[in-house]
Amino acid sequence: MPSYDRIFDRLGLRDWCDADASEAPMSMAQLLAKSSGGEEGGALPFPSLDTLHEACDAIPQTRDMTLSVEQGFLAIKDSLKFVLDPLTQPLSWMLEAALWAFTATPWWVLIPLLVWVAWVATRKVGITVFVAVVFVFFGLIDHLDVALQTLSIIFVCTGLSVLLGVPVGILMSRSDRMQKVMLPILDMLQTLPSFVYLIPLIFLFSVTEPKLYGIAIILYAIVPVIRLTDLGIRLVDKDVIEAANAFGMTDRQKLFGVQLPLALPNIMAGVNQTIMMSLAMVVIASLVSAPGLGVLVLRGIRNLELGVGLVAGFGIVLLAVMLDRCSKAALQRIDPTHETD
Amino acid sequence: MTSPKIRVRNLYKIFGPDPQRVLPKVRDGGIGKAELMERHGHVLGLRDISIDMQAGQISVIMGLSGSGKSTLIRHLNRLIEPTAGEILMDGQDVMQLDEESLRRLRRRAMSMVFQKFALLPHNTVLENTAMAPRIRGDARETREAEARKWLDRVGLSGFEDRYPRQLSGGMQQRVGIARALTADTEIMLLDEAFSALDPLIRTDMQDLLLELQTELHKTIVFITHDLDEALKLADHLVILKDGAVVQQAAPQQIVMRPADPYIEAFVGDINRARVLRAGTIATTGEPAGAVIGEVDWHDTLEDVIRVAEGRSDATVMVSRDGKAAGKIETRDLLSALIPYASGRGDAARADASRASIPVSARITTPPVV
Ligand SMILES: Nc1ncnc2c1ncn2[C@@H]1O[C@H](COP(=O)(O)OP(=O)(O)O)[C@@H](O)[C@H]1O
Ligand SMILES: [Mg+2]
Numbered sequence: 001m002p003s004y005d006r007i008f009d010r011l012g013l014r015d016w017c018d019a020d021a022s023e024a025p026m027s028m029a030q031l032l033a034k035s036s037g038g039e040e041g042g043a044l045p046f047p048s049l050d051t052l053h054e055a056c057d058a059i060p061q062t063r064d065m066t067l068s069v070e071q072g073f074l075a076i077k078d079s080l081k082f083v084l085d086p087l088t089q090p091l092s093w094m095l096e097a098a099l100w101a102f103t104a105t106p107w108w109v110l111i112p113l114l115v116w117v118a119w120v121a122t123r124k125v126g127i128t129v130f131v132a133v134v135f136v137f138f139g140l141i142d143h144l145d146v147a148l149q150t151l152s153i154i155f156v157c158t159g160l161s162v163l164l165g166v167p168v169g170i171l172m173s174r175s176d177r178m179q180k181v182m183l184p185i186l187d188m189l190q191t192l193p194s195f196v197y198l199i200p201l202i203f204l205f206s207v208t209e210p211k212l213y214g215i216a217i218i219l220y221a222i223v224p225v226i227r228l229t230d231l232g233i234r235l236v237d238k239d240v241i242e243a244a245n246a247f248g249m250t251d252r253q254k255l256f257g258v259q260l261p262l263a264l265p266n267i268m269a270g271v272n273q274t275i276m277m278s279l280a281m282v283v284i285a286s287l288v289s290a291p292g293l294g295v296l297v298l299r300g301i302r303n304l305e306l307g308v309g310l311v312a313g314f315g316i317v318l319l320a321v322m323l324d325r326c327s328k329a330a331l332q333r334i335d336p337t338h339e340t341d
Numbered sequence: 342m343t344s345p346k347i348r349v350r351n352l353y354k355i356f357g358p359d360p361q362r363v364l365p366k367v368r369d370g371g372i373g374k375a376e377l378m379e380r381h382g383h384v385l386g387l388r389d390i391s392i393d394m395q396a397g398q399i400s401v402i403m404g405l406s407g408s409g410k411s412t413l414i415r416h417l418n419r420l421i422e423p424t425a426g427e428i429l430m431d432g433q434d435v436m437q438l439d440e441e442s443l444r445r446l447r448r449r450a451m452s453m454v455f456q457k458f459a460l461l462p463h464n465t466v467l468e469n470t471a472m473a474p475r476i477r478g479d480a481r482e483t484r485e486a487e488a489r490k491w492l493d494r495v496g497l498s499g500f501e502d503r504y505p506r507q508l509s510g511g512m513q514q515r516v517g518i519a520r521a522l523t524a525d526t527e528i529m530l531l532d533e534a535f536s537a538l539d540p541l542i543r544t545d546m547q548d549l550l551l552e553l554q555t556e557l558h559k560t561i562v563f564i565t566h567d568l569d570e571a572l573k574l575a576d577h578l579v580i581l582k583d584g585a586v587v588q589q590a591a592p593q594q595i596v597m598r599p600a601d602p603y604i605e606a607f608v609g610d611i612n613r614a615r616v617l618r619a620g621t622i623a624t625t626g627e628p629a630g631a632v633i634g635e636v637d638w639h640d641t642l643e644d645v646i647r648v649a650e651g652r653s654d655a656t657v658m659v660s661r662d663g664k665a666a667g668k669i670e671t672r673d674l675l676s677a678l679i680p681y682a683s684g685r686g687d688a689a690r691a692d693a694s695r696a697s698i699p700v701s702a703r704i705t706t707p708p709v710v
């Protein structure tokens with residue numbers, strides 16, 4: 001491709017280009033060009049790094065860039081791991097404990113317990129019956145264990161998301177600067193394709209550790225809790241806040257006595273979304289050894305076991321509907337301002 | 342007179358990105374609200390406000406919407422920080438207080454009633470009423486006993502366990518007043534407390550406030566845009582326009598001697614017979630006509646007219662606390678009832694309309710909220 005050669009010649013950069021003309025490995029384009037047998041002639045290729053590299057060896061190839069990204073990550077990996085490993089270790093323990101608790105408890109204790117929780121949270125006969133039917137169905141088709149594994153992971157990750165997300169949301173609601181910093185991060189966490197989370201995590205932690213998928217799920221699912229806590233607090237009636245100030249409330253009294261109670265419906269809406277997002281992620285996380293229904297879906301794909309994959313997929317839908325109905329019904333019962341009585 | 346409970350001295354408030362920079366232009370350059378907005382992009386909230394509010398009195402601050410009333414009252418408990426000037430409570434400069442002392446002041450020295458009630462929607466009426474002692478950390482029994490007492494006083498016993506949303510506007514504001522009373526503070530700030538209520542309920546609430554005041558003698562700062570309400574409640578009336586005080590005096594004096602066309606326009610079409618008091622126009626000296634009756638110093642001119650029975654050549658005696666205090670010649674009654682007796686009425690009206698304040702600018706209907 002002489003076109004770019006000539007530009008470098010004309011600019012008088014030839015010496016600089018050929019200065020360290022070591023034999024670099026050929027780029028994909030070069031290989032293709034070679035195998036397809038020769039030059040295309042007149043077509044002017046886009047001046048990409050690879051194309052320019054052909055004309056001038058001093059310009060790096062694209063693969064050098066991906067390589068340096070990788071090397072950069074690997075360079076900080078050890079120190080990152082040194083900090084993150086102990087910090088996140090409790091997550092592994094919690095996930096292991098939850099998995100153990102959900103699988104070791106006899107079904108005739110666990111199922112009534114879960115149905116009772118559904119009743120306490122929703123106080124709706126229909127939903128409670130639906131929950132019971134779903135569990136019995138899972139039991140009948142021998143999917144109870146995997147379904148409970150999925151459920152236990154969701155419980156732990158949602159719980160931690162609330163525990164971490166609400167304080168972050170509170171901080172965001174208190175300072176516009178903090179909000180400005182956090183919003184793009186939250187946008188990124190929410191739009192990043194879920195597989196992409198897994199890539200750096202796989203390098204950081206061993207695939208056998210539960211915290212690997214725990215972190216991925218929490219990072220993905222924590223966003224709505226943070227957002228809606230921030231929003232909920234900011235939406236609290238300015239007049240009410242003014243009254244709280246006028247009567248001399250401290251920030252703490254305001255937070256626990258006024259802002260959080262009045263933001264509760266919004267926070268709970270965030271929790272509902274967080275639950276649904278953890279469910280979505282826990283399926284994907286089966287790629288990195290998260291147990292549960294996702295594993296069966298994965299088996300369906302890998303081994304082309306159509307029936308296994310579809311039944312597991314249907315089970316995930318059932319879980320999703322169940323969790324959504326329960327959390328929405330629980331949300332509806334929260335009515336701090338007693339508008340409806 | 343004893344030293345005032347609340348003293349506001351040369352208070353300025355400018356809203357905008359850099360109030361201190363434009364302050365000299367307002368203070369020394371004397372530029373107005375419109376010009377400040379246009380040339381410098383700042384909003385003039387308050388300009389050179391100095392008011393003395395006496396203990397045990399109702400000081401009413403009146404002005405049209407946007408005149409800076411809410412801004413002014415929020416300076417008293419520093420919900421808004423001034424650009425310049427000082428605020429003294431019992432001689433103590435509120436501006437010097439640190440966060441902790443300011444909080445103590447808000448908890449112990451002053452309570453506030455809001456136009457939109459601003460009750461905590463997730464708390465019951467009882468909890469709302471007991472808000473101030475709860476914030477202070479008083480024990481549950483004592484604070485609830487106190488709250489029940491005041492709820493009963495404003496006519497709301499039996500509603501303790503309701504939530505604000507379940508009450509009418511008038512009842513919610515009664516809770517607002519009970520909450521302020523339960524705070525047991527010497528100063529009460531009311532920002533258009535009755536403006537959102539229906540006229541009849543508003544009258545009830547005004548009567549309630551006056552009744553409570555004869556008993557409690559609090560220092561009350563009352564904001565309103567309604568002249569009738571202002572005249573009914575005020576011991577001291579301050580009229581605000583575009584962030585500045587146009588006139589402040591006893592309400593009778595403002596009606597009798599409006600300081601400028603703006604206020605003349607304001608007081609132009611009130612029922613003077615019902616507002617003016619016998620004491621305001623009473624004179625001393627020998628009765629010129631036949632004495633046909635006696636009224637009290639605080640009776641309105643309506644009462645005097647009733648006693649005069651339509652005669653224009655008689656004299657009505659005025660007594661105060663049972664002792665003779667003066668007289669009113671019935672022929673003077675008519676001129677007291679006509680505004681602009683000085684003869685510059687038409688000119689004043691023309692002035693007022695040039696200043697684009699219609700004579701009907703007095704807003705007597707509640708604003709839509
Ligand atoms: N936070 C603020 N920022 C900018 N301008 C304000 C602010 N608060 C009030 N103002 C302006 O100050 C003026 C007085 O407002 P306000 O005190 O609420 O009037 P009022 O209570 O008499 O209706 C108005 O012009 C209003 O727009
Ligand atoms: Mg106002």
